[in-house]
Amino acid sequence: xxxxxxxxxxxxxxxxxxxxxxxxxxxxxxxxxxxxxxxxxxxxxxxxxxxxxxxxxxxxxxxxxxxxxxxxxxxxxxxxxxxxxxxxxxxxxxxxxxxxxxxxxxxxxxxxxxxxxxxxxxxxxxxxxxxxxxxxxxxxxxxxxxxxxxxxxxxxxxxxxxxxxxxxxxxxxxxxxxxxxxxxxxxxxxxxxxxxxxxxxxxxxxxxxxxxxxxxxxxxxxxxxxxxxxxxxxxxxxxxxxxxxxxxxxxxxxxxxxxxxxxxxxxxxxxxxxxxxxxxxxxxx
Numbered sequence: 001x002x003x004x005x006x007x008x009x010x011x012x013x014x015x016x017x018x019x020x021x022x023x024x025x026x027x028x029x030x031x032x033x034x035x036x037x038x039x040x041x042x043x044x045x046x047x048x049x050x051x052x053x054x055x056x057x058x059x060x061x062x063x064x065x066x067x068x069x070x071x072x073x074x075x076x077x078x079x080x081x082x083x084x085x086x087x088x089x090x091x092x093x094x095x096x097x098x099x100x101x102x103x104x105x106x107x108x109x110x111x112x113x114x115x116x117x118x119x120x121x122x123x124x125x126x127x128x129x130x131x132x133x134x135x136x137x138x139x140x141x142x143x144x145x146x147x148x149x150x151x152x153x154x155x156x157x158x159x160x161x162x163x164x165x166x167x168x169x170x171x172x173x174x175x176x177x178x179x180x181x182x183x184x185x186x187x188x189x190x191x192x193x194x195x196x197x198x199x200x201x202x203x204x205x206x207x208x209x210x211x212x213x214x215x216x217x218x219x220x221x222x223x224x225x226x227x228x229x230x231x232x233x234x235x236x237x238x239x240x241x242x243x244x245x246x247x248x249x250x251x252x253x254x255x256x257x258x259x260x261x262x263x264x265x266x267x268x269x270x271x272x273x274x275x276x277x278x279x280x281x282x283x284x285x
Contacts, residue, residue, distance in 0.1 A: 020032070020057070022235045033055070103158065151201075180268045
């Protein structure tokens with residue numbers, strides 16, 4: 001039985017509550033969340049100690065102990081990415097396969113530092129939104145995409161990644177500029193990938209489903225509404241990563257996603273004006 005360590009800002013949150021059972025099932029009970037660390041207790045839920053008792057996980061006092069005793073590492077804090085660099089410092093120096101939850105980093109500079117640290121210490125690492133694995137989005141992925149119109153719920157700072165990640169997965173890392181076209185209540189971005197290729201995303205309230213219309217360069221236009229069990233598909237990919245130490249998502253794509261989020265927030269200050277994006281090194285893997 002391979003042992004997984006959780007490292008979180010606080011443990012009583014949706015991802016930490018769901019991942020242990022999903023990982024055991026997806027791994028055929030060959031992997032188990034055995035250890036956990038939380039920087040603080042949940043401000044609105046149960047304590048880290050109670051969470052560990054409920055999940056049959058041993059609470060450890062330091063990140064160092066979790067890293068030392070675990071075979072694989074998961075850095076969570078899905079709603080507080082500003083803590084990811086701090087929480088992942090020792091895991092990324094460990095050489096042990098490490099998954100870092102969405103949103104990977106609060107900005108491009110932090111993302112680059114984290115990838116550089118992992119590379120320096122030979123630590124296999126990746127990050128992703130679970131929506132990347134929606135079967136509807138991965139269908140026809142061999143076709144080259146010309147235009148995407150994406151819809152989804154949530155707030156830009158925490159939920160835009162769930163639309164931007166699939167957009168980058170389908171369009172590639174070549175985004176050159178973007179424009180904020182939304183309102184305070186309905187954030188929206190137009191992203192230019194050059195050569196007549198573009199993507200738009202709209203966040204239309206919590207009731208809005210995840211869906212997109214995709215126009216292929218050669219092929220039909222397809223409307224894709226997410227109804228597949230994307231979290232299960234994502235967990236299967238994570239388990240495969242732990243087994244193989246092969247990151248499931250290229251660092252160049254993650255850097256592109258984080259860059260679009262960071263500059264999308266900047267573009268909110270001057271809507272309907274193009275904001276140029278720094279380029280992404282496609283040689284990164």
